[in-house]
Amino acid sequence: xxxxxxxxxxxxxxxxxxxxxxxxxxxxxxxxxxxxxxxxxxxxxxxxxxxxxxxxxxxxxxxxxxxxxxxxxxxxxxxxxxxxxxxxxxxxxxxxxxxxxxxxxxxxxxxxxxxxxxxxxxxxxxxxxxxxxxxxxxxxxxxxxxxxxxxxxxxxxxxxxxxxxxxxxxxxxxxxxxxxxxxxxxxxxxxxxxxxxxxxxxxxxxxxxxxxxxxxxxxxxxxxxxxxxxxxxxxxxxxxxxxxxxxxxxxxxxxxxxxxxxxxxxxxxxxxxxxxxxxxxxxxxxxxxxxxxxxxxxxxxxxxxxxxxxxxxxxxxxxxxxxxxxxxxxxxxxxxxxxxxxxxxxxxxxxxxxxxxxxxxxxxxxxxxxxxxxxxxxxxxxxxxxxxxxxxxxxxxxxxxxxxxxxxxxxxxxxxxxxxxxxxx
Amino acid sequence: xxxxxxxxxxxxxxxxxxxxxxxxxxxxxxxxxxxxxxxxxxxxxxxxxxxxxxxxxxxxxxxxxxxxxxxxxxxxxxxxxxxxxxxxxxxxxxxxxxxxxxxxxxxxxxxxxxxxxxxxxxxxxxxxxxxxxxxxxxxxxxxxxxxxxxxxxxxxxxxxxxxxxxxxxxxxxxxxxxxxxxxxxxxxxxxxxxxxxxxxxxxxxxxxxxxxxxxxxxxxxxxxxxxxxxxxxxxxxxxxxxxxxxxxxxxxxxxxxxxxxxxxxxxxxxxxxxxxxxxxxxxxxxxxxxxxxxxxxxxxxxxxxxxxxxxxxxxxxxxxxxxxxxxxxxxxxxxxxxxxxxxxxxxxxxxxxxxxxxxxxxxxxxxxxxxxxxxxxxxxxxxxxxxxxxxxxxxxxxxxxxxxxxxxxxxxxxxxxxxxxxxxxxxxxxxxxxxxxxxxxxxxxxxxxxxxxxxxxxxxxxxxxxxxxxxxxxxxxxxxxxxxxxxxxxxxxxxxxxxx
Numbered sequence: 052x053x054x055x056x057x058x059x060x061x062x063x064x065x066x067x068x069x070x071x072x073x074x075x076x077x078x079x080x081x082x083x084x085x086x087x088x089x090x091x092x093x094x095x096x097x098x099x100x101x102x103x104x105x106x107x108x109x110x111x112x113x114x115x116x117x118x119x120x121x122x123x124x125x126x127x128x129x130x131x132x133x134x135x136x137x138x139x140x141x142x143x144x145x146x147x148x149x150x151x152x153x154x155x156x157x158x159x160x161x162x163x164x165x166x167x168x169x170x171x172x173x174x175x176x177x178x179x180x181x182x183x184x185x186x187x188x189x190x191x192x193x194x195x196x197x198x199x200x201x202x203x204x205x206x207x208x209x210x211x212x213x214x215x216x217x218x219x220x221x222x223x224x225x226x227x228x229x230x231x232x233x234x235x236x237x238x239x240x241x242x243x244x245x246x247x248x249x250x251x252x253x254x255x256x257x258x259x260x261x262x263x264x265x266x267x268x269x270x271x272x273x274x275x276x277x278x279x280x281x282x283x284x285x286x287x288x289x290x291x292x293x294x295x296x297x298x299x300x301x302x303x304x305x306x307x308x309x310x311x312x313x314x315x316x317x318x319x320x321x322x323x324x325x326x327x328x329x330x331x332x333x334x335x336x337x338x339x340x341x342x343x344x345x346x347x348x349x350x351x352x353x354x355x356x357x358x359x360x361x362x363x364x365x366x367x368x369x370x371x372x373x374x375x376x377x378x379x380x381x382x383x384x385x386x387x388x389x390x391x392x393x394x395x396x397x398x399x400x401x402x403x404x405x406x407x408x409x410x411x412x413x414x415x416x417x418x419x420x421x422x423x424x425x426x427x428x429x430x431x432x433x434x435x436x437x438x439x440x441x442x443x444x445x446x447x448x449x450x451x452x453x454x455x456x457x458x459x460x461x462x463x464x465x466x467x468x469x470x471x472x473x474x475x476x
Numbered sequence: 477x478x479x480x481x482x483x484x485x486x487x488x489x490x491x492x493x494x495x496x497x498x499x500x501x502x503x504x505x506x507x508x509x510x511x512x513x514x515x516x517x518x519x520x521x522x523x524x525x526x527x528x529x530x531x532x533x534x535x536x537x538x539x540x541x542x543x544x545x546x547x548x549x550x551x552x553x554x555x556x557x558x559x560x561x562x563x564x565x566x567x568x569x570x571x572x573x574x575x576x577x578x579x580x581x582x583x584x585x586x587x588x589x590x591x592x593x594x595x596x597x598x599x600x601x602x603x604x605x606x607x608x609x610x611x612x613x614x615x616x617x618x619x620x621x622x623x624x625x626x627x628x629x630x631x632x633x634x635x636x637x638x639x640x641x642x643x644x645x646x647x648x649x650x651x652x653x654x655x656x657x658x659x660x661x662x663x664x665x666x667x668x669x670x671x672x673x674x675x676x677x678x679x680x681x682x683x684x685x686x687x688x689x690x691x692x693x694x695x696x697x698x699x700x701x702x703x704x705x706x707x708x709x710x711x712x713x714x715x716x717x718x719x720x721x722x723x724x725x726x727x728x729x730x731x732x733x734x735x736x737x738x739x740x741x742x743x744x745x746x747x748x749x750x751x752x753x754x755x756x757x758x759x760x761x762x763x764x765x766x767x768x769x770x771x772x773x774x775x776x777x778x779x780x781x782x783x784x785x786x787x788x789x790x791x792x793x794x795x796x797x798x799x800x801x802x803x804x805x806x807x808x809x810x811x812x813x814x815x816x817x818x819x820x821x822x823x824x825x826x827x828x829x830x831x832x833x834x835x836x837x838x839x840x841x842x843x844x845x846x847x848x849x850x851x852x853x854x855x856x857x858x859x860x861x862x863x864x865x866x867x868x869x870x871x872x873x874x875x876x877x878x879x880x881x882x883x884x885x886x887x888x889x890x891x892x893x894x895x896x897x898x899x900x901x902x903x904x905x906x907x908x909x910x911x912x913x914x915x916x917x918x919x920x921x922x923x924x925x926x927x928x929x930x931x932x933x934x935x936x937x938x939x940x941x942x943x944x945x946x947x948x949x950x951x952x953x954x955x956x957x958x959x960x961x962x963x964x965x966x967x968x969x970x971x972x973x974x975x976x
Contacts, residue, residue: 052916056843064839065738067860069709072744078737079609083827086571092824093817096599097580101592108585111808118503120540122577125762128554129547132568135764136550138893139952140884140944144550145763148543151492154964158531164963167764170621173808181664201808208782208804212635212644212666255523284515286525304577307596308586308809309621310766322961328764332965333957335950336942345957351624351660352898356669361660364622364754368762371543378492378539379502382531390515391508397518398510410519432589440587444797463509 105465106437107399109414109456110251111172111199111277112308113300115388116460121302121375125368135328135367139343140335145367146342149330152374159279159377160294161287162316167328168370169313169362172277172297173202176245177209178326178360179293179315180217183243183271185324185359190215191240195228197250199277200445206245215242226254226407226416228261237268247275248288251445252407252454253396253414255285262290279373280392280458281412283385293317302376303369312369323349326360388459395457395466402470406452414456416442416449422476424453430472436465438472477928480556480921481890486948489545492532493965502536530967549948550763551892557918559845561864561895561907562655562703564733564755569825572759572818581817586809590794597793600810601786603770603820607751610831611729612742613772617781618811623730624657625806626750626769627697631665632803633748633773633780634695634724640801641722645694648726651680653704653899655728658697667694674901678704678857678866680714689721699728700741703899703907704857705842705864707734715745724748724777732756733911734839734863737832741772748773757819768815782806837912838863841919845910848923852930856902863911869904877933877940879904884951885932885943889925 058064065073084092106114125131129144136142136149149167156165169175180192192210194203196219203219210217218236223229228246237244244265248256258274265272274288276296288294299311317325323346331345351358380388392413406416417439419427424441431438443450457466515524534542551558558565576582584596604616620626631648638644647670648662659669672688675681679702689696696718701707708714715725727741727749733756735741741749753759754767761767773781783802784795795810826834839862846855846865853867869879883893883906895907910919932939944950 052840052844056840056847058843061836061840064836064843067709068707068739069712072707072711072739074612074737074739074743078828078831080606080823080828080831083830084824086825089571089821089824090575093575093578093581093821096595097578098595099598100580100584100595101588102580102583104588104592106585106588108587110587112585112587114583114585120502120536123540124543124547126573127544127547129550129552130543130763131573131760132553132565133550133763134558134560134563134565134761134892138551138883138887139954140947140949141551141887141892142549142763143949144546144548147489147491147546147549150963150965154493155531157964158528170625170766171807174621174625174806199808201805204805205807208632208806209664211804212632213664214666255519259522282525283528284524285519286523304582304814305585306576306582307584307593307813308811309807310768310812310814322963329961329963331957332962333953335952337950339949341949341952343952343954343957345954345961345963348958350656352656354660355656356659356663358656358660358663361624361628361657361664362622363624363657364752364761364767365765366621367764367766368760369766371763375539375543378532378534378542379536381496381501381503381533382528383499383533384501384503384505385528385531387505388503390512391505393515393518394508394510394513397513410523412519428589432592437585437588437592459505466510 104435104437107439107455107457107469108437110440110454112305113278113456114458114460115280115300117302117304118376118379120379121372124375125372130368130371136344139341143342146330148371148374150332150342152370153330155374155377156314156316159282159287160316161289162294163319164322165314165316166325167330168366169315169327170366171309171311171313172295173205175295175313175315176202176275177206179273179295180206180210180243182293182324183273184215186321187242187271189240189242192217192243192245193220193236193241194245195220197222197228197252198245198247198275199251202275225409226252227256227409233264239268241268241270243271243273245273245275249278249281249412252416253411254407254409258288259290278412280389283389284393285412298373301373303372310366310369312366312373324359327362327365391459395459395461399455399457399466399469403473413458414454416452416454419451419453427472431469434468436468438469478889479924483946486548487545489542491965492534492542493530495538496532496534498533500533500535502534502539556891557910557914557922558892559894559908559910559922561909562730564909564911566758566911567913568758568760569822572821575821576814576817591792594793596813597786599817599820601793603816606823607770607772610736611749611772612740614775615778615781616770616772618770618816619782619806620769620771621807621812622765622767623750623752623769624661626771627657627661628664629771629782629806630726630748630750631661633777635665636780636803637777638694646692648694649688649696651698653678653702653901654697654699655730658728677859678702678706678901679708682710682713685714685717689717689723691721693721693723695724695726697726697728699731701731701734701862704866704902705861706857706859707862711744730755731863734835736835738835742774748777753815753819758822759815759818766812766815768812834912841910841912841914845908845919845923849926852927853906864907864909866902867906868902869906872933873904875933875937877937879906881940882929885929885940886925887944888946891922891925
């Protein structure tokens with residue numbers, strides 16, 4: 052091959068690089084390892100990671116069972132090792148599955164159109180906010196403090212230089228959005244109000260009431276979710292203008308925070324303002340049903356600086372995991388799964404001192420009367436249980452509180468250990 | 477002659493919704509070990525939904541068959557060369573998939589106590605360290621989820637630094653050969669975009685650059701090697717011009733597969749850059765993600781990195797949230813951790829020498845293809861190619877055949893098309909990147925296909941214009957798809973209702 056290219060040595064391939072640019076020393080990276088050594092290395096790292104603990108952590112990342120078929124499907128090289136489906140004729144597998152994904156997300160959220168996925172739930176929030184700014188021509192964003200704190204931080208990062216101020220809305224004693232605070236801050240400069248349901252405290256928000264208030268001022272309502280399983284049981288946010296969320300619960304392993312799959316869904320009238328990729332139905336030249344990426348004139352590779360977002364690569368394989376998960380559970384299963392989560396969480400909650408009294412799904416805030424979250428968690432760690440999330444880092448006023456989550460993966464016996472730990476203090 | 481592909485039976489398959497029937501299920505939940513609660517009682521009646529209308533009801537085996545059948549409608553790197561320029565479609569080692577599923581890593585919760593997350597934090601630290609070595613920069617953040625997300629992070633940091641110097645400035649310069657994400661990113665950080673024209677060799681025009689760089693310019697977004705696969709030989713001078721006026725240089729690392737072990741951006745003056753771990757570091761594209769857009773910075777930008785950052789404390793890893801100058805988070809948690817595990821496994825398998833060898837092999841493969849194809853296709857620029865080569869369809873266009881048509885005909889030959897019509901500065905571009913993981917046999921098959929198509933263009937252009945001929949789906953009507961968008965399935969009854 053070298054001879055064919057007219058070169059004498061491989062070094063000639065880089066000979067035209069300016070001498071002062073060429074790297075003269077070898078990279079300071081150890082010699083290559085065998086497959087066996089690599090597997091052993093990561094096994095050790097996994098073991099160093101507190102493997103084998105029961106966990107009551109939620110807060111945006113949930114322990115749900117991953118059906119075996121999910122990995123069977125996504126391990127197929129035709130899905131795993133294909134590129135973004137720009138060449139429709141040889142990408143119908145991916146395109147069809149995206150079309151099914153978009154459909155299921157609409158069915159689940161009560162929206163009319165959903166895109167092919169976003170990076171994650173957190174980055175979908177600012178993308179929805181920017182969408183609302185484009186639609187309304189207004190520039191202010193209100194976001195409830197009951198939205199995931201890290202999602203709010205991401206919103207702040209995204210908006211800081213785009214000239215639209217973000218203001219936070221307090222929560223009421225119930226753990227829900229403080230409607231009075233919303234009423235005070237809502238005016239005709241507001242492009243969108245962002246809430247989350249179930250919110251960060253696991254509590255359901257009054258979406259219809261918030262929606263009519265927001266609508267009355269001509270703003271858009273953006274509803275976020277982090278626990279997708281809830282949508283198997285709770286009324287979807289049909290009154291929202293934009294729904295964003297995180298699908299990690301749908302067979303995506305927690306994986307220390309990612310990769311996950313975000314969604315963004317909206318009403319038909321805003322389809323041209325939605326960011327990211329969209330698969331659409333059409334026909335091929337023989338008149339057969341076919342799918343392709345569509346409305347690309349919204350996207351960066353066509354519109355460049357006028358695009359709706361800079362997003363390019365998204366989370367296709369993880370959206371496929373979620374699609375397989377939704378297909379397996381289906382209409383009855385998703386509801387049954389959600390009911391199990393509800394039952395587990397309410398069992399645990401019935402034994403602990405709750406901070407708030409509004410309805411919750413599978414997470415709830417607990418007061419540590421007389422002790423501290425760290426004391427409780429230390430005593431649980433001795434029993435190989437990771438307890439709830441101490442809330443002080445995100446809500447200084449809740450420094451004595453912690454957020455517990457219970458899913459179908461949590462055993463009653465572990466919950467009884469948690470209850471006993473609280474009873475001891 | 478078509479050597480790589482022959483026709484075979486492919487399974488037809490309706491949508492899942494169309495094979496759904498009430499009561500079918502593909503799951504079994506464990507028996508509940510706590511009392512059942514009534515949803516309407518604990519949540520309130522109004523908060524409980526009716527059934528999820530039209531949601532699928534299918535069996536486990538039907539799900540498996542469905543997705544297996546769909547999968548056979550895809551092309552994939554596992555089936556053959558995927559010559560997409562700038563996309564770096566290389567072999568995805570399966571050991572990476574295995575280690576990413578290591579129990580203690582895959583099930584690690586981002587909020588589990590730090591002392592129970594040391595293994596995961598070690599992965600982050602080790603990968604940051606390796607990428608610092610590879611780029612020659614001073615620090616790396618692994619938080620961004622993809623290349624464009626990394627660009628966004630990088631330009632935010634440039635803005636933050638300039639603000640501490642008194643002015644954020646107004647615009648970002650972007651060469652006309654750049655990826656579309658570059659200008660879109662600059663806008664999201666509140667900058668205007670000034671496109672700068674490339675010279676007749678596809679490179680930055682130094683004279684023009686000197687004229688346009690002034691105190692309004694925050695930075696330049698450059699791709700190196702650039703999108704025509706050519707190394708910007710004046711890169712040091714380019715960085716100097718920007719630095720002299722107090723501006724910074726962002727490097728789009730999409731083409732880093734040409735440089736690993738050969739040259740380091742940190743050594744030639746780059747201030748901030750992203751790496752696409754799903755390109756250079758072999759993590760799978762997965763049909764469009766997940767990726768990871770690690771960002772490397774020079775020392776001057778390190779205070780502005782997104783948080784949290786790792787720190788060493790009492791012989792343990794800890795997350796540091798006390799970063800007063802940080803631009804803030806660009807996503808929740810710490811990044812696409814599972815992708816980081818795969819990239820680290822790739823680096824470990826290669827080692828420093830192996831990474832350099834991979835780069836040289838990538839350059840050789842690209843230059844080999846260029847040599848074979850140059851007699852038949854017009855090379856866009858004469859400059860030496862690195863990891864990809866760009867042709868124009870000038871010769872074929874005379875017969876009325878354009879790059880998009882040649883691309884579609886390649887499908888009949890059993891290949892995925894190259895990158896079509898990009899970069900925009902080349903008329904009718906064919907952008908070809910074979911990567912290092914292709915054998916000579918596969919490259920020869922590809923070259924034979926391209927040469928055969930060049931002959932078809934002269935002898936029977938219709939054959940090429942109507943391609944592909946042998947796929948289950950023929951050319952797709954993208955115009956109608958965009959004009960009357962149907963982006964979700966509806967039951968037939970509702971579709972006809974809507975039409976009435």
